[in-house]
Amino acid sequence: MILETHALTKSYGPNRALRGISIGMRKGEIVAITGPSGCGKSTLLHVMAGILSPDGGEVRYCGERIDDLSESRRSVMRRTDFGVLFQFGQLVAELPAIENAALPLLLNGARRQEAMESARVWLERLGVAELAGQLPGEMSGGQQQRVALARALATEPAVLFADEPTGALDTLASEVVLRHMVQAARTQKTTVLLVTHDATVAAYADREIRLRDGALDADDSVLLGSRPAAASSDAEVTR
Secondary structure, eight states: OOEEEEEEEEEETTEEEEEEEOBEEOTTOEEEEEOSTTSSHHHHHHHHTTSSOOSEEEEEETTEEOTTSOHHHHHHHHHHTEEEEOTTOOOOTTSOHHHHHHHHHHHTTOOHHHHHHHHHHHHHHTTOGGGTTOOGGGSOHHHHHHHHHHHHHTTOOSEEEEESTTTTSOHHHHHHHHHHHHHHHHHHTOEEEEEOSOHHHHTTSSEEEEEETTEEEEEEEEEOTTOHHHHHHHOOBOO
């Protein structure tokens, strides 16, 4: 398992957002976390990505526990091993597309020329190279999300976390973003954790994990896509 959780719990005051979640993901697998609004999907993703700390339980990456690392070390991990794609992209409004895509590389100490070249490659792969010099406010929502995906993939992360990445897009733009995300993941064997409430979006995954009221649903793991045999043999969901 490249990424796994054991008995994760998280509360916001009296509200128990996570109630003992234990799941595992293998390298290169695309997993969709689904469930009704407020069931804990985004909280689970944020805990697994090191954005939030759990109240109890563990998160392990490549066998090493990461939930008890300092915030600074988790922040570095999100720039090196992890990529994060949010619902609204969260691009830096003052930076053009190419600098937005290059930002994690620059923060990691890459030379500016090298970072820009890598960013340009990803913009080309995602079909938005012509937007390199444009600011986010000059792009459509789908274009912004592809630039944000380029930023998330520029460091070639081992794990990509996508939190409702198509929630603000129309059907056509959603399909384009998802297709590029899956293609990029397959190309570089990136593990993808995709949070969504949309069954159409979940269908792009190899496996679906359903949450309800902060816990795994009774039928908590459903195999999807074209690789059910591999997913069933190599992937685990444990209570």
